[in-house]
Amino acid sequence: MAPFPTIHISCPCNDSISIAPSKSSASRKAPEHDDPEESDMTFDPGSARSNFSLFPLENLLYCEDCNQIRCPRCVHDEIVCYFCPNCLFEVPSSTVKTEGNRCTRNCFSCPICFASLSVTAADESSTSTSPYILLCPHCFWSSAEIGISFEKPTSITAQLAAKLKLPSLQPSSSSASSFSTPTESYFPASASSTTPTIASVETTLTPEEMYARLKTHYATQRAGSGTDEFGTSPGALSRLMGLYSSTLSGSKRTFGTSLGVGKQTAKQKPDWHEYEHVQPTHDESTLINKMRTVGFTGTTSSQQRIIQPHHPLFTSQLRPLAALLRTKRSKRCRACRHILVKPESKVTTTRFRIKLVAMNYIPALTISLLDPTSVSYHSLTPLNTHQFLLTVTNPLFDPINVTLATPQRTPGRFPTEVTILCPDFEVGANTDVWDEALASAGATSGAPTGVQGSQGKSRRTGKKTGNTGTVWDAGRNWTTVVIEIVPPLIPVEGGDSDAEGEKKITELDRIVQIPVCVRVEYETELEREDSLSALSGREQKEKREHTYWSVLGLGRIGKFGGVKSSEGSDTLGSMDSMPTRPMGRPSSYSVNKPSAGPGLGVDAFGASGMGAAAAVAAAVRGGRKA
Amino acid sequence: MPPKQIKGEYIETDTGNKVSRKSVILGSQNIILGGKTIIQADCTIRGDLRRTVAPGQQSGNVAIAVGRYCFLSRSSVLRPPGKTHRGLYSYYPMKIGDHVFVGEGTVVEAALIGSYVHIGKDCGKFTIIKDCVRIEEGTVIAPNTVIPSFSVVAGRPGVVVDELPETAVEGLELKNIYRTI
Ligand SMILES: [Zn+2]
Ligand SMILES: [Zn+2]
Ligand SMILES: [Zn+2]
Ligand SMILES: [Zn+2]
Numbered sequence: 001m002a003p004f005p006t007i008h009i010s011c012p013c014n015d016s017i018s019i020a021p022s023k024s025s026a027s028r029k030a031p032e033h034d035d036p037e038e039s040d041m042t043f044d045p046g047s048a049r050s051n052f053s054l055f056p057l058e059n060l061l062y063c064e065d066c067n068q069i070r071c072p073r074c075v076h077d078e079i080v081c082y083f084c085p086n087c088l089f090e091v092p093s094s095t096v097k098t099e100g101n102r103c104t105r106n107c108f109s110c111p112i113c114f115a116s117l118s119v120t121a122a123d124e125s126s127t128s129t130s131p132y133i134l135l136c137p138h139c140f141w142s143s144a145e146i147g148i149s150f151e152k153p154t155s156i157t158a159q160l161a162a163k164l165k166l167p168s169l170q171p172s173s174s175s176a177s178s179f180s181t182p183t184e185s186y187f188p189a190s191a192s193s194t195t196p197t198i199a200s201v202e203t204t205l206t207p208e209e210m211y212a213r214l215k216t217h218y219a220t221q222r223a224g225s226g227t228d229e230f231g232t233s234p235g236a237l238s239r240l241m242g243l244y245s246s247t248l249s250g251s252k253r254t255f256g257t258s259l260g261v262g263k264q265t266a267k268q269k270p271d272w273h274e275y276e277h278v279q280p281t282h283d284e285s286t287l288i289n290k291m292r293t294v295g296f297t298g299t300t301s302s303q304q305r306i307i308q309p310h311h312p313l314f315t316s317q318l319r320p321l322a323a324l325l326r327t328k329r330s331k332r333c334r335a336c337r338h339i340l341v342k343p344e345s346k347v348t349t350t351r352f353r354i355k356l357v358a359m360n361y362i363p364a365l366t367i368s369l370l371d372p373t374s375v376s377y378h379s380l381t382p383l384n385t386h387q388f389l390l391t392v393t394n395p396l397f398d399p400i401n402v403t404l405a406t407p408q409r410t411p412g413r414f415p416t417e418v419t420i421l422c423p424d425f426e427v428g429a430n431t432d433v434w435d436e437a438l439a440s441a442g443a444t445s446g447a448p449t450g451v452q453g454s455q456g457k458s459r460r461t462g463k464k465t466g467n468t469g470t471v472w473d474a475g476r477n478w479t480t481v482v483i484e485i486v487p488p489l490i491p492v493e494g495g496d497s498d499a500e501g502e503k504k505i506t507e508l509d510r511i512v513q514i515p516v517c518v519r520v521e522y523e524t525e526l527e528r529e530d531s532l533s534a535l536s537g538r539e540q541k542e543k544r545e546h547t548y549w550s551v552l553g554l555g556r557i558g559k560f561g562g563v564k565s566s567e568g569s570d571t572l573g574s575m576d577s578m579p580t581r582p583m584g585r586p587s588s589y590s591v592n593k594p595s596a597g598p599g600l601g602v603d604a605f606g607a608s609g610m611g612a613a614a615a616v617a618a619a620v621r622g623g624r625k626a
Numbered sequence: 627m628p629p630k631q632i633k634g635e636y637i638e639t640d641t642g643n644k645v646s647r648k649s650v651i652l653g654s655q656n657i658i659l660g661g662k663t664i665i666q667a668d669c670t671i672r673g674d675l676r677r678t679v680a681p682g683q684q685s686g687n688v689a690i691a692v693g694r695y696c697f698l699s700r701s702s703v704l705r706p707p708g709k710t711h712r713g714l715y716s717y718y719p720m721k722i723g724d725h726v727f728v729g730e731g732t733v734v735e736a737a738l739i740g741s742y743v744h745i746g747k748d749c750g751k752f753t754i755i756k757d758c759v760r761i762e763e764g765t766v767i768a769p770n771t772v773i774p775s776f777s778v779v780a781g782r783p784g785v786v787v788d789e790l791p792e793t794a795v796e797g798l799e800l801k802n803i804y805r806t807i
Contacts, residue, residue: 058794114785357793
């Protein structure tokens with residue numbers, strides 16, 4: 001079960017991938033007009049596109065040049081280095097090109113349970129002469145089960161290749177040499193009509209043999225020959241030149257047949273055809289018989305089968321899996337190509353040369369139930385008012401003005417009513433001094449500890465109130481406000497309300513997800529050292545703003561009043577006849593219900609009938625006036 | 627978030643370690659705590675399981691070395707890993723970095739744990755866990771496994787299932803949790 005509450009931030013690249021880099025400092029300033037009016041629509045967390053744009057704050061980067069958050073979808077990854085996750089050796093990219101993206105040392109994982117295998121002496125009691133095996137320390141599978149043991153405990157990859165007779169790693173083997181001789185019967189001219197022969201040959205080849213053949217073909221092509229008419233040029237270039245010269249001069253030579261080498265390699269390369277993962281067998285009775293003898297435990301699970309390149313049906317055909325390499329990657333902004341993340345290239349270090357992460361630029365949100373004992377996140381009571389504490393923490397070294405906007409009713413089939421009691425407030429500046437952080441202990445970052453944690457430490461000495469227009473609590477660089485929600489009553493499936501043709505109620509309908517538009521405004525000192533500002537002598541301040549949508553997953557809607565699901569339809573019926581809606585548990589705090597006074601204070605959402613977009617704009621405008 | 631403890635539940639050392647009176651610490655002369663580390667009630671630290679050496683031979687005295695800002699939750703166990711080498715069963719020292727969170731009831735028998743590591747539960751023998759790793763609850767890591775940095779590990783046996791973002795250090799640091807105790 002997913003833990004609640006969750007907080008995700010929407011990356012705007014969802015709307016347009018090609019976000020043009022903003023025109024440097026000019027657009028960094030807060031625009032004069034309220035552009036949210038025309039551009040911002042309520043973000044719908046339930047829409048299909050949202051799946052691709054919502055990320056936790058930790059996963060977001062920030063481009064200083066674009067003044068925009070960047071998610072994994074709108075950055076470019078560039079590989080800094082390859083390394084084996086098991087032996088932690090760096091693998092040069094040239095080796096990756098020739099040997100593939102797996103470790104070529106002694107790193108293998110278990111084909112049964114995928115734990116990493118260790119090289120052990122087959123018989124621990126005996127001394128050095130005993131053979132070595134790959135043993136799984138978790139499920140005790142060993143390479144002895146497929147009849148493979150090793151003479152020495154090093155270079156297992158080469159030994160394994162020899163044991164499995166993988167021709168790809170034995171270039172001098174018979175399979176490779178057979179290609180160098182003209183084998184017209186196997187590979188007739190491409191135009192010939194003896195295709196059945198090719199097919200029959202190719203099906204008898206194992207994937208490894210097929211791969212080896214292709215590899216030899218390309219290797220020969222790449223190596224080329226220095227004996228062609230273009231003399232000393234590398235193989236690739238000469239091939240290209242040969243192509244041009246043959247087509248341009250209109251000579252009889254065609255590509256691939258112009259050179260002796262080309263002729264051979266063209267024949268080595270088999271016709272392109274898709275590999276069948278399911279190997280056709282004409283006689284299934286042998287398979288069935290084998291299944292009967294080995295039993296269920298002798299067959300592979302789909303996970304075990306799919307991870308192996310040859311998709312074995314039986315555990316006896318499994319092979320140890322060479323460890324897949326991992327990478328360290330740097331990341332670039334897709335729009336302006338500036339580098340956002342650059343790790344140090346040493347494999348074992350976790351340091352970064354460049355690390356522009358969003359959590360250093362945009363305020364972090366945290367949310368928790370005001371009274372955690374009242375209700376569980378997993379069963380919010382329908383039609384009851386629930387109060388949550390939303391804390392905004394400022395990572396910037398300038399105080400920020402935050403405006404929160406949310407639709408009065410969340411988008412979706414079963415809208416939740418939402419009220420932010422204080423949508424416009426200030427958050428203090430962050431400081432570097434940890435001592436100060438210690439002074440305001442308990443609630444510095446990401447951990448608003450609610451009622452107990454914040455006593456005596458808040459900036460505001462007054463008592464906490466749930467009144468509209470006032471913040472609940474505030475500290476050095478954080479401010480907490482109260483957010484109220486009224487979850488809807490979701491009809492029980494199969495009841496009268498679930499009319500025909502209507503969509504079924506999904507689990508998603510039961511999750512309370514609240515889109516909140518966070519607008520941050522602050523003034524900061526100009527970074528550029530202009531001669532103008534230096535002359536004027538006074539501090540040049542620049543107004544900046546940043547707006548983003550975030551989605552708060554507050555919990556799952558439970559059953560109404562503990563009514564059993566079978567009685568759901570009755571409950572609904574009785575609901576209609578109820579004179580008043582249940583007002584929830586008696587709150588110990590004096591809270592103005594939204595219904596009590598629309599338009600009270602700065603509660604921009606009290607007025608009903610206001611469109612969501614208009615409500616957002618109104619809130620933002622109201623915030624600016626305040 | 628652990629609840630606030632009653633005063634006197636913890637013994638605070640000079641370097642700011644807070645050790646629960648209800649924890650079991652054996653062979654404390656072989657244990658090094660880096661400072662600001664919290665050891666909760668019912669934890670067991672087996673400093674007595676020291677490397678066995680031939681008589682006359684000098685050996686390092688440290689069985690378990692723990693860094694700064696570590697958090698050992700209730701009922702967790704730190705136990706140096708042991709194995710038979712040339713017919714002799716011996717324990718090997720365990721080293722734990724800074725900002726390492728050990729979940730409730732977890733038994734740690736790793737050889738090396740880096741810094742900024744979150745362990746939900748159960749860590750196998752001689753495991754090497756590098757910096758910035760998150761091990762999900764209920765994971766059993768097979769012996770001798772190496773977990774590289776920025777990994778999320780889950781399952782039985784534990785395999786790398788995800789990559790941690792660049793912010794892993796910020797997400798895994800435990801300074802705030804120390805202040806709450
Ligand atoms: Zn994006
Ligand atoms: Zn390796
Ligand atoms: Zn296994
Ligand atoms: Zn950019």
